[in-house]
Amino acid sequence: MKKLISTAFAAFSLFCLSTAALAAPPIKIGALFAVTGPASFLGEPERNTAQMVVDEINKAGGVKGRKLELIVYDTGGDATKAVQLANKLIKNDNVVAIIGPSTTGDTMAVAPVADKAGIPLVSCAAGSKITDPVRKNVFKTAQNDALAVARIYEQLKKEKKSKVAILSVSDGFGSSGREQLKAQAAAYGIQIVSDDTFGPKDTDMTAQLTKIRGSHAQAVICWGTNPGPAVVARNAKQLGLAIPLYMSHGVSSKKFIELAGDAAEGIRLPSGKVLVADLLPKNDKQKASLLAFIKDYQSHFKAEGDHFGGHAWDAVMLLKGAIEKGGDTPAGIRNALESTRNFAGIGGVFNYSAKDHAGLTKDAFTLVEIKKKDWVLVK
Amino acid sequence: MELFQQITQFVISGLATGAIYALIGLSFAIIFNSTGIINFAQGEFVMLGGVMTIFSLNVLHLPLIAAIAVAVAATTVVGVVFERLAIRPLKNATPLALIIITIGASILIRGVVMLVWGKDTQALPAFSGNDPISVVGATLLPQHLWIFGVTVLVIVGCRLFFHHTISGKAMRACSFNRRAANLVGISVGRMVLFSFVISAAVGSLAGVIIAPLTMTAYDVGVMLGLKGFCAAIMGGMGSGLGTVLGGLILGTLESLGAGLISSGYKDAIAFFILLLILFIRPQGLFKKGETERV
Numbered sequence: 001m002k003k004l005i006s007t008a009f010a011a012f013s014l015f016c017l018s019t020a021a022l023a024a025p026p027i028k029i030g031a032l033f034a035v036t037g038p039a040s041f042l043g044e045p046e047r048n049t050a051q052m053v054v055d056e057i058n059k060a061g062g063v064k065g066r067k068l069e070l071i072v073y074d075t076g077g078d079a080t081k082a083v084q085l086a087n088k089l090i091k092n093d094n095v096v097a098i099i100g101p102s103t104t105g106d107t108m109a110v111a112p113v114a115d116k117a118g119i120p121l122v123s124c125a126a127g128s129k130i131t132d133p134v135r136k137n138v139f140k141t142a143q144n145d146a147l148a149v150a151r152i153y154e155q156l157k158k159e160k161k162s163k164v165a166i167l168s169v170s171d172g173f174g175s176s177g178r179e180q181l182k183a184q185a186a187a188y189g190i191q192i193v194s195d196d197t198f199g200p201k202d203t204d205m206t207a208q209l210t211k212i213r214g215s216h217a218q219a220v221i222c223w224g225t226n227p228g229p230a231v232v233a234r235n236a237k238q239l240g241l242a243i244p245l246y247m248s249h250g251v252s253s254k255k256f257i258e259l260a261g262d263a264a265e266g267i268r269l270p271s272g273k274v275l276v277a278d279l280l281p282k283n284d285k286q287k288a289s290l291l292a293f294i295k296d297y298q299s300h301f302k303a304e305g306d307h308f309g310g311h312a313w314d315a316v317m318l319l320k321g322a323i324e325k326g327g328d329t330p331a332g333i334r335n336a337l338e339s340t341r342n343f344a345g346i347g348g349v350f351n352y353s354a355k356d357h358a359g360l361t362k363d364a365f366t367l368v369e370i371k372k373k374d375w376v377l378v379k
Numbered sequence: 380m381e382l383f384q385q386i387t388q389f390v391i392s393g394l395a396t397g398a399i400y401a402l403i404g405l406s407f408a409i410i411f412n413s414t415g416i417i418n419f420a421q422g423e424f425v426m427l428g429g430v431m432t433i434f435s436l437n438v439l440h441l442p443l444i445a446a447i448a449v450a451v452a453a454t455t456v457v458g459v460v461f462e463r464l465a466i467r468p469l470k471n472a473t474p475l476a477l478i479i480i481t482i483g484a485s486i487l488i489r490g491v492v493m494l495v496w497g498k499d500t501q502a503l504p505a506f507s508g509n510d511p512i513s514v515v516g517a518t519l520l521p522q523h524l525w526i527f528g529v530t531v532l533v534i535v536g537c538r539l540f541f542h543h544t545i546s547g548k549a550m551r552a553c554s555f556n557r558r559a560a561n562l563v564g565i566s567v568g569r570m571v572l573f574s575f576v577i578s579a580a581v582g583s584l585a586g587v588i589i590a591p592l593t594m595t596a597y598d599v600g601v602m603l604g605l606k607g608f609c610a611a612i613m614g615g616m617g618s619g620l621g622t623v624l625g626g627l628i629l630g631t632l633e634s635l636g637a638g639l640i641s642s643g644y645k646d647a648i649a650f651f652i653l654l655l656i657l658f659i660r661p662q663g664l665f666k667k668g669e670t671e672r673v
Contacts (some may be wrong), residue, residue, distance in 0.1 A: 204592070230594065259502050
């Protein structure tokens with residue numbers, strides 16, 4: 001009897017020990033996405049993707065045998081809320097790193113908080129001022145607007161077009177694009193003959209386009225996110241605008257083609273490679289990552305993965321690599337992130353360094369044209 | 380010549396946008412005249428019209444005409460429910476409290492639509508094609524003609540209703556003096572309900588006919604509602620020609636301002652006009668001063 005009890009006790013204590021070993025605390029990663037509000041078209045795919053990737057990493061055994069725990073908060077696209085939630089992640093949840101926020105405005109508000117706390121922040125927003133000047137703990141995965149602008153101007157220069165009209169939306173995305181368009185024009189020998197804006201909720205842009213039609217521009221570059229650019233495309237068709245219309249990467253999803261309808265034909269835009277993954281040559285470094293991401297997203301959400309989700313994919317995978325290399329402390333992760341080289345993700349091939357926390361070159365963008373309601377590569 | 384052509388385009392685009400503002404402004408005025416409140420959920424009726432038409436077309440697979448009828452009817456039901464549940468039970472509330480209730484209702488409607496139909500912007504196919512029509516050097520779309528046509532019909536309909544039917548006259552009586560109207564046997568409660576019915580129907584109709592041009596989403600109602608409100612203020616909150624002219628002037632000035640001055644100040648121009656009118660002619664552009672409006 002005594003023997004039975006002692007065996008039972010031994011078995012019990014062994015069981016306790018083993019569960020304790022199994023339950024090594026997960027590594028906590030925070031995430032701030034604008035899941036609701038005006039930037040929800042960014043935040044929603046980002047949240048979906050981040051959760052999907054983390055689940056998959058955990059299914060495959062986690063990072064160095066430890067699970068990842070993703071704590072997601074919704075900023076609603078509100079910078080004040082984003083700062084409060086960042087503080088909550090850092091102080092209450094004790095995360096080792098933060099992914100997001102989704103928008104440049106939110107990121108600029110959160111960046112000093114994360115930087116001061118020494119928690120690495122991998123933003124999914126595009127604004128170039130996020131990493132310029134470089135902050136020690138702030139990285140980003142979304143391609144800079146500057147790279148998209150460079151891609152368009154390169155093409156215009158090739159076609160010997162030097163007079164452009166710009167039409168940008170009057171929000172953070174549009175004004176950042178407008179600044180870049182103006183700043184880089186001279187370097188490509190391009191003259192901006194007309195500079196107009198429209199409101200994010202405007203429903204008619206014929207006035208601006210009529211003005212552009214009278215300005216002898218050789219191309220129009222419209223910088224905005226849906227639905228504005230779709231209205232611009234329809235209005236341009238209504239007015240019979242004969243010059244080529246370029247859009248920004250902000251509308252590089254099938255949704256734009258759906259909204260603009262027939263008016264989308266012939267429109268060109270710089271886009272992340274995710275849109276045209278199957279058209280890419282076999283030797284493209286990103287092709288494997290891209291196809292994996294698209295397949296995964298399709299099977300989880302029955303929707304096409306877009307490059308916004310791709311920013312979150314890149315952020316989680318970059319952090320995973322950094323945790324493998326640098327351990328689970330914020331400082332270790334930061335140092336490992338900074339030494340990331342040749343990481344072929346969704347947004348491009350990342351090469352971070354002490355001077356560059358954006359990590360991409362203009363090869364991250366490819367120029368596509370809309371033909372028969374689908375994308376084709378512009379040669 | 381080029382400038383002339385530009386200006387005709389600005390004016391024609393402006394008139395088309397203005398007609399939409401006018402329709403929304405009218406539906407503001409109808410409720411204001413029978414209840415004395417400004418229904419800030421008006422923009423949401425406009426949104427519901429567009430969103431429900433798209434829903435009926437794409438999910439229920441109804442033909443376009445039936446889809447429009449369903450959308451207008453459903454929005455009218457929303458208007459009735461809103462009046463029954465949120466406005467009527469508060470018999471002695473001040474107009475300010477009622478206005479705040481309408482703001483709450485607008486947030487609720489927007490939230491429900493967002494949860495049910497999602498956040499994506501959607502487009503409705505144009506009623507009769509997308510081939511531009513040329514008018515004195517400017518171009519407009521067949522859809523613009525639909526907008527002008529429906530606006531004219533609605534104005535004529537309102538005019539006939541308010542001046543030549545018993546119910547319409549009773550509603551006008553309520554707007555002049557509720558108590559007196561009640562004393563001569565008019566059911567004020569029913570007239571208020573009527574005004575919500577008409578206003579929701581007109582608002583949703585506006586939402587339907589603009590959806591092919593401007594596209595629609597759960598949050599389009601806010602800005603359209605505000606612009607419609609401006610139009611109604613310019614017209615002195617009357618349910619007649621004043622509001623229509625207010626809308627057309629607002630649309631044209633916006634378009635001219637965006638084209639000739641600066642597109643950045645387009646909305647500023649609209650709201651500057653609104654403030655100016657509120658300061659200088661609070662009774663509206665086309666109205667003689669009244670000592671008291673009830």
